[in-house]
Amino acid sequence: MLVEPLPDAMQQVSVHFRFIGSPDMKTPSAIPNFAPIRTQRAFEVICEQIRAQLAAGTLKTGDKLPAERELAAEFQVSRSALREALRSLEVAGIIRNVKGVKGGSFIQSAEPDRIVQAMQDYVHLGNISLDELTEARLATQDIIVRLACERASDADLAELEAIAERTRQESDVEARYECAAAYYRVLARATKNRMFGIFVDSLSAILHEFVQGPDYETLQETLIESRFKLVRHLRARDADAAAAEMRKHLERVHRHVRKTLKAQNMPAKAAKARGKAPA
Amino acid sequence: MLVEPLPDAMQQVSVHFRFIGSPDMKTPSAIPNFAPIRTQRAFEVICEQIRAQLAAGTLKTGDKLPAERELAAEFQVSRSALREALRSLEVAGIIRNVKGVKGGSFIQSAEPDRIVQAMQDYVHLGNISLDELTEARLATQDIIVRLACERASDADLAELEAIAERTRQESDVEARYECAAAYYRVLARATKNRMFGIFVDSLSAILHEFVQGPDYETLQETLIESRFKLVRHLRARDADAAAAEMRKHLERVHRHVRKTLKAQNMPAKAAKARGKAPA
DNA sequence: CCTCCTTTAATGGTCGGACCATTATAATTT
């Protein structure tokens, strides 16, 4: 059996899963039963069970969960409650829902997108300053460059150069940003450690929100040049030089961003609105 | 008005928000209308709008969204669809739902919990190896120690010592883990950069899953001693010594974890099942 | 006037049943 139904205490209609007392008891104070109160919602229990099976390895990438109606019956909850659980897992990037016959909920492979999203939310809510982001980025990239310097394959280096070259040909601002992100991503991949890729992607996405005008133009050629230089240092396996180049590069970028923000009188902590209204 | 209703194309019953053609058209191929097809679910649109208001600053921490029934009316969707959106935002840590009169959905302040959860999911799904985690941890802690060495206040240092002292008095394994996590967290806080706290918390939570038996005992005193030493180095503002101590500390821990895993014949990539069955 | 209890209404959580749009497969037709 894939799932276990919710415990008996949860079986009654609309019971809110408290694990103490009885729902109908009118004078619960009669018995000095001071167990810790814990209220838990149905969808949370469901998520926990599924996550547990994930951690245990009972469920793994590619597996298909039973259909909603069926799964709801197994858990002995309504379809709505189950759907809220599935929705949670979906936005967490754990499952993917596909419609139609042979549709269902499929366990996803790991994608860093959700972590990036979570970090983005965190920054929006927590007023993380540009300075903090910048510092974290400098520190992270320093490590990455040094590791990449040891481990980058020839293919990695060639790809980096190709991206830098492509950047030069792009004229669209957004396309150039994409190139930059790709450059950083490949560099992170060259460390052969996926954790660094996560950090980089997150910081890239967040810092992108700060980039404002097309005033970037003036800096563009310098930046591209710097990327080529970095590859040369990597190829020479000169970690210190590579790290220094990256540092110079990032400082240039951030000085520029900061100046732009100031020119627009924007505090360094507020990101601009990026919500696109539905057409 | 807080929200805008969904566009006209979405108003029909159960329409799945395609922005091309008409649902009732029987021969849509008659007109060569080749606009890109985009299907979007109601809850996604709602989430986007709310996230947009967050990024724009229209919504901020502490604000209260209208009641579900009311909000559903504003968006002109069913309560179920709205609830799935709210559920998504809740598991993303953006809102908090509270019941009862004066209840509702409140915009939360930033908590790193969700990022930690996201990273945990990522590791579970992606088979990130212990080696990768360890390396990332070593690198991250190196930076943190060096920054903390510059910036830690006397209060920070005192707190670190207090935690190390408390660890010695604890006998429960889980409590000691809590102490360790707290130690790392305070250390990260001493950098005065919240981004590092996120990294640390995530790695702590994930690595905790690898810790198995109570075989930790033998190492315990050495580890605590090491924490005291680290504080002394920090107090002396000796970054290199502090970083070296931290490195030694972590390597000890990870050697031990690795050995334990091997003894249990567990691959270094699979985390043990931690799902607690409901009582 | 103040305190304690009861009532009330607003709100999130859950339920169950319904219909629609999508999609892969089976059945049918050409």
Added chain:
DNA sequence: AAATTATAATGGTCCGACCATTAAAGGAGG
């Protein structure tokens, strides 16, 4: 054999209802 048409399974949405929780209003008693 190929193309077309039903069929059934599945996720997405809607509706209306009831329950549990909770803060505030109202009332009883001092």
